[in-house]
Amino acid sequence: MALAVCVLFDARTERRIRELWARLESRGVHTLATHTHGRHHPHLSYAVLREWDLEAVHQAVDRLPDGGPFTLTCQGTLAFPRGRAALAPSLTAELARRQESVVAAVRATGADLHRNYAEGAWVPHVSLATRAPGALLPVVVAAVADVLPMPLVVNRAALVDSGTGETVVLPRIP
Template identity: 30%
Template sequence: MAQALEFFFDGEADTAVRGMWQRLERAGVPSLATRSHRRHRPHVTFALGGAFTRQTRAELAAELDLLALPSIWLYTLGTFPTTENNLVLTAVVDAELLAVHSAVHDVLAKKVKNPVAYYLPGSWVPHCALAQEIDTPTLAAGIAALHPVEPVRAKVDEVGITDTVTGEVDILFSRA
């Protein structure tokens, strides 16, 4: 079982990403909205690993209350060079986004077992997943369905720990 630290978007950005998921579906590309048994919310994952303890969650919540969470500009349609094709909308990486990422990883250091290396500082490519585990022709169809992409300015409304099996989210921070 893995858990993910996810930053969820404001209503306008959430609607924009869901619109992209719908465009993919209309093009015959299984989007993240229908690909999994759990209900996905548009987000950017900041960390992934084994269980986040109650103490670690409390420390993260306290740190998040101190941070100025920047808007996340989702700008580039892309994929990763792996054998599993994923279609993603990557974020513009700026100093503010990297500072928040570093701050949360300072809290998580040596507290989360089996951290996934892709999400560690220096390796992280911030992105919002649009479609996962699709074959190459389907990836090409997805790119064609979404290109050109309108940039999405995502304000962070909530931050939570998501159980990647059940989809259950423990909200650590909310602007509401």
């Protein structure tokens, strides 16, 4: 599977996203709530690795400065190939800087970074739908429009193994 370097949200933000997942599931849209092992957290990934040395990645990310908690605002919906849909947070200069520093740190370990997280390719997003056929995209867009704008309060970061859901909370937020 993959290892992601993610930021996670405060309890209120997480609850709002989980409520959105539940609303979509009730309308026939598969979300992270029921995807694979069902242990997914609402998150925003800075980097997704296809091959990695966990200890090296953990140490590299630990060496990054603590940027502290921050707030993003979602303004819309993103649609990706293969039926994936997500909340679209605004890309601030600070968010781009944070993501680029994480990418540089994990690449320095020799980890294999997924191409969609490379410099200039990354599109920040908070995953909602995992397998929404085109006919259900209007359902996703309507559900998201009902909650916009949506502030996202980031209060921690973690390494998340997408294959198992195992989450290692980091001591700081890069």
